[in-house]
Amino acid sequence: MAKPALAKGNTMLDLLAAATGEAIRWEDLGLRPGIDLGFFTLRFYSLAYLAGIVLGYWHLTRMVKAPGSPMAPRHADDLFFYCTLGIILGGRLGYAAFYRPELFGSTELFMLWEGGMSFHGGVIGTVVAIAWVAWRGQLNFIRVCDYIAVNVGFGMLFGRIANFINGELWGRPTDVSWAMIFPSDPLGLPRHPSQLYEALLEGALVIAIMLPLFWKTRARYRPGLLVGAFTALVCGGRFVVEFFREPDAHLAWMVVDTGLSRGQWLSIPLILAGIALVVWALMRPELGNGRKPAKA
Numbered sequence: 001m002a003k004p005a006l007a008k009g010n011t012m013l014d015l016l017a018a019a020t021g022e023a024i025r026w027e028d029l030g031l032r033p034g035i036d037l038g039f040f041t042l043r044f045y046s047l048a049y050l051a052g053i054v055l056g057y058w059h060l061t062r063m064v065k066a067p068g069s070p071m072a073p074r075h076a077d078d079l080f081f082y083c084t085l086g087i088i089l090g091g092r093l094g095y096a097a098f099y100r101p102e103l104f105g106s107t108e109l110f111m112l113w114e115g116g117m118s119f120h121g122g123v124i125g126t127v128v129a130i131a132w133v134a135w136r137g138q139l140n141f142i143r144v145c146d147y148i149a150v151n152v153g154f155g156m157l158f159g160r161i162a163n164f165i166n167g168e169l170w171g172r173p174t175d176v177s178w179a180m181i182f183p184s185d186p187l188g189l190p191r192h193p194s195q196l197y198e199a200l201l202e203g204a205l206v207i208a209i210m211l212p213l214f215w216k217t218r219a220r221y222r223p224g225l226l227v228g229a230f231t232a233l234v235c236g237g238r239f240v241v242e243f244f245r246e247p248d249a250h251l252a253w254m255v256v257d258t259g260l261s262r263g264q265w266l267s268i269p270l271i272l273a274g275i276a277l278v279v280w281a282l283m284r285p286e287l288g289n290g291r292k293p294a295k296a
Contacts, residue, residue, distance in 0.1 A: 022177075022190075023179045023180060023181050023190035024178065024179065024180045024181070025180070025181050026167050026180055026181060026182045026183060027183055031164075031165050031167070032165075033045070033165065033166045033167070034046075034047075043166075044162045044165045044166065045159075045162045045163075045166055047162070048155075048158035048159050048161065048162035049087070049088070049155065049158070049159060049162075051154075051158045052154045052155025052156070052157070052158040052159060053080070053083075053084050053087070053155060055151075055154045056151035056152065056154045056155060057076065057080040057151075059150070059151050059154070060076045060079065060080070060147060060148070060150075060151055061073060061076050063147055063150065063151075063214065064076050064147070066215075066220075068220050068221055068287065069147070070139055070140050070143035070144060070146075070147070071137065071139050071143075071144060071147070075133060075137050075139065075144075078133045078136075078137070079129070079130065079133050079144070079148065082129035082130075082132055082133055083126050083129045083130065083148065085125070085129060086122070086125030086126040086127075086128055086129030086130075087122045087125055087126055087155070088125075089125050090118075090121045090122050090123070090124050090125015090126065090128070091117035091118055091119070091121050091122035091125060092109065092117060092118075092121070093121055093125075094117075094118030094119075094120055094121010094122065094124060094125070095117055095118035095121055096109055097118075097121065098118050098120065098121065098262060098266065099118065099248055099251065099262065100248075100250075117159075119156075119202075119234075119238065119263075120263075120266045120267075120270070123270075126148065126152075127145070130144050130145055130148055140223065142223045142224050142227065143223050145224075145226075145227040146219075146220065146223065146224065146225070146226035146227045147220075147226070148227075149210065149226050149227040149229075149230035149231070150210045150211065150213075150214045150226055150230070152206070152230065152234070153202075153203050153204075153206035153207035153210060153230075153234075154203075154207065156198075156199075156202040156203040156206065156234065157199050157202075157203025157204055157207065158203070159203075160195050160196070160198040160199035160202060160203055161195070161196075161199050161203075163195040163198075164193060164195035164196055164199070167182045167183060167184050168182075168184060168195075169194070169195055169245065169246075170182045170184070170185060170191045170192070170193070170194060170195070170245075170246055171191045171192025171193060171194030171195075171197070171244045171245050171246055172191060172192055172194075172244055172245065172246050173187075173189040173190065173191055174190060174191060174192050174244075175190065176192070178193065179191060179192065179193075180192075180193045191246065192244040192245070194241055194244045194245040194246070197241045197244055197245075198237070198238070198241045198245075201237030201238075201240060201241055202234050202237045202238060202241070205233070205237065206230065206233050206234050206237070209229070209233060210226065210229070210230055210233075213226065213229060214226065218286065221286045221287040221288075222281045222282065222284065222286055222287070223281060223284070223287070224277045224278070224280055224281035224284075225277075225278055225281035225282065227274075227277065228273075228274045228275070228276070228277030228278035228280070228281055229274065229278055230274070231270055231271070231273060231274030231277065232271055232274030232275050232278065233274075235267040235270040235271045235274065236267075236271050238263060238264075238267050239263075239264050239267045239268070239271065242260075242261045242263045242264045242267075245261075245263075247261045247262070248262075
């Protein structure tokens with residue numbers, strides 16, 4: 001009776017070997033984690049965050065010049081500075097708190113160039129930064145959140161592409177025709193390039209919806225609508241992608257026990273909050289065109 005089992009085992013190994021042979025190998029794409037300057041490697045991970053923040057700031061400066069803005073151009077400068085701090089500090093501290101508590105008390109906590117940022121932590125850091133700028137400038141907090149939310153997709157898009165270029169945060173094993181083998185995977189299995197799924201759903205799709213929503217509709221005159229739509233969109237995308245993304249090894253037990261990953265559990269309340277905010281915004285009266293913008 002041992003022979004059939006052996007034959008079955010060989011068949012499974014043969015199928016795995018065939019899939020591995022046909023899968024795309026990450027190293028064959030010629031990607032590098034950064035630009036080698038000789039004395040220093042300028043990592044694309046850092047460049048991605050910088051590009052997303054700068055592009056978002058540029059677009060925000062255009063938004064505040066359009067009718068109905070709740071703030072002046074000088075407030076955009078303050079938001080650029082404090083939101084950058086919020087993204088970096090919140091993202092890193094959130095990653096340590098939600099995924100790797102052992103980083104606290106270790107110098108590795110400050111090694112941002114090694115990767116490891118939490119989207120949910122970045123959201124918390126950004127909200128705190130917006131609250132500070134809004135309080136100091138006597139601005140409407142919800143409306144400022146609306147304007148910031150339109151621009152977050154840029155950073156999400158570039159950040160996820162950087163994850164792919166780094167060959168990190170790969171997906172679960174699969175036999176799809178576009179499966180990839182990443183050198184950092186100790187098992188060497190064909191996997192979903194989930195970083196690209198995230199770039200599409202959390203970045204490109206969010207940009208494709210949020211920008212027209214701001215520029216082509218009157219959503220900006222309904223406080224809470226833009227930030228609510230963004231929250232539901234980006235967290236909904238994260239929830240879907242988590243089904244294809246390999247969970248962190250030390251948190252795999254959560255998927256086994258509950259069927260959902262840590263990222264999905266963190267996303268559920270945000271999805272509900274985003275939907276509730278959209279409903280709340282649509283039930284309230286629309287602001288008039290004659291609303292005066294903040295003083296410069």
